[in-house]
Amino acid sequence: MKIAPFKLERYYTLHEFSSEYSLCNSDCEAMTIQELLALEVGAAERFQNQWLGYTESKGSPLLRNDIGSIYNIITPDDLLVCTGAQEPIFLFAQANLKADDHVIVQTPCYQSVQSVPESIGCTVSKWEVVYKDDRPSFDLSQLSDLITDKTKVIFLNTPHNPTGFHFSKEQQMEVITIARKNNIIIFCDEVYRELEHSPAYAIPAFADAYELGVSIGVLSKSYGLPGLRIGWVASKNKEILEKIAILKEYTTICNSAPSEFLAGVALRNRATILARNLHIVKQNLRLFDIFFEKYTELFSWWRPQAGPIAFVQMKFDTNDMLFAERTLREKKVLLLPGGIYEFPGYFRIGFGRTGIPKALAKFEEFVVENLIPKI
Ligand SMILES: Cc1ncc(COP(=O)(O)O)c(C=O)c1O
Structure with a gap:
């Protein structure tokens, strides 16, 4: 590669x-770890007794249950727990794209959503930020214009790294309408979700809002726990998720047991x-x-x-x-x-x-x- x-x-x-x-x-x-464990009665003692065997490849049912509570429609069965957010980006692209595919990437971007598809041989079009009076925005008609009959995936990131841009509910619906009309997967990196500065700015996860939506989440950013290296991918589409799960057996196989335990404590005290x-x-x-x-x-x-x-x-x-x-x-x-x-x-x-x-x-x-x- x-x-x-x-x-x-x-x-x-x-x-x-x-x-x-x-x-x-x-x-x-x-x-x-001490501060985190202090958030839940009895967690410190249970952590001492954490079994250090292999864990379930898709993530423990308990942890998937805790992650599921973040979503409206996504259930524990629609989740695959991974190592950080980087692993699911890599695995999703590797498992679901082939050389002839065209993808659209909201840019500037966290580089893996562009470089991994490029390494597979995909054609990448950039949906670039537009600044007006210092304010970042993304032009929806430009997104429509970028679509070709080979477009397989639109890669989004909201709240957006690096601009801080965040889609409104209306804009999100418009993006989904465009993708749905063309049967395109939306892969949305949602690592900064849940850190809206007012509840009014919160929008649904793309995996909840769209049948071909794939959302990734992580404990690294909004939760401030990157050392746990616990992230996940969520989708109602079983085929997409299964392809990622099969490839994960070639990368990390399963997640760290102590990290899964601590991630559960964090999510229950989110x-x-x-x-x-x-x-x-x-x-x-x-x-x-x-x-x-x-x-x-x-x-x-x-x-x-x-x-x-x-x-x-x-x-x-x-x-x-x-x-x-x-x-x-x-x-x-x-x-x-x-x-x-x-x-x-x-x-x-x-x-x-x-x-x-x-x-x-x-x-x-x-x-x-x-x-x-x-x-
Ligand atoms: C937008 C975005 N996606 C994914 C990642 C990777 O996250 P992790 O460190 O949890 O793998 C980062 C990290 O900086 C990021 O900013």
């Missing part, structure tokens, strides 16, 4: 653990965990509002309605990759430059972690020392 290196993951591999201040992570603040993380997000967003209000001449600012990330445009003449290199070298502040997404002139910020106030203060030092003289 020949596949392009994953630019974003390479970038994090090289810089995440050597930078002192990160302004760009897409996950929420993590917690310790209201507490999500409220904690949303609180962090809202506190950090207030700081970003103040910061960007102060520096409107330097940066664009659009406040997302869901998720822990946003994409910021630099209004001055610079190379985003070199800019991020400098903030890292001079202030040990990690930014994620748009070049990583082949979308230059922007950088991604994250606001799900408690270290943001310090990181933002350091970034402001850099701005004051280097950019203010330029205004």
Whole structure:
């Protein structure tokens, strides 16, 4: 298999653990096993007695039951538990696409939804973000125009990495209508779901809303538990799910038993965990509002309605990759430059972690020392 290196993951591999201040992570603040177990009476003792044998390949019935509670129509039988969200993206594409297929990818994107289909030999069309007055949007008539008689899958991601864009219910229905008319699968990466900034912004999972919908979810982002490496794929379509399950036997076979146990505790206590993380997000967003209000001449600012990330445009003449290199070298502040997404002139910020106030203060030092003289 020949596949392009994953630019974003390479970038994090090289810089995440050597930078002192990160302004760009897409996950929420993590917690310790002890803190997680404390959320449920008796969980600490049960965890000590967790059996370390192989687990059921599709995920334990108990865990699938807990995951099922997130959905309206999806049942435990419509779920396959996987390793993070990366594994189900890879397996879905490998199991359901062939060289002659055409796919449409909402871009900029988390690279695997583009690179895995490309590695199979699929033709990939980009459904690219449009910015109007700093606000990201996706043009539905353009989506219709991209469809050919070979289009097999539309890859979506909502809330969207990196722009922070989130479909409304009406837009979601329009996308489904377009796909249904053409018998196209919608694969939606929903790793930032459940972190809507107000309940009014919540929309159904695509797997609930569409008979050819495939949703992926994970505990890494909104729940802030990426170390568990527990994600899943959900679909009412048995054929799609079965193909993925068969291929999983060549990758991870089954999931880690301790992680499955801890994932169950997290899901049963999701209201507490999500409220904690949303609180962090809202506190950090207030700081970003103040910061960007102060520096409107330097940066664009659009406040997302869901998720822990946003994409910021630099209004001055610079190379985003070199800019991020400098903030890292001079202030040990990690930014994620748009070049990583082949979308230059922007950088991604994250606001799900408690270290943001310090990181933002350091970034402001850099701005004051280097950019203010330029205004
Ligand atoms: C949109 C998106 N999908 C999938 C993933 C992969 O998630 P995981 O680390 O849980 O495999 C990420 C991680 O950054 C992501 O941002």
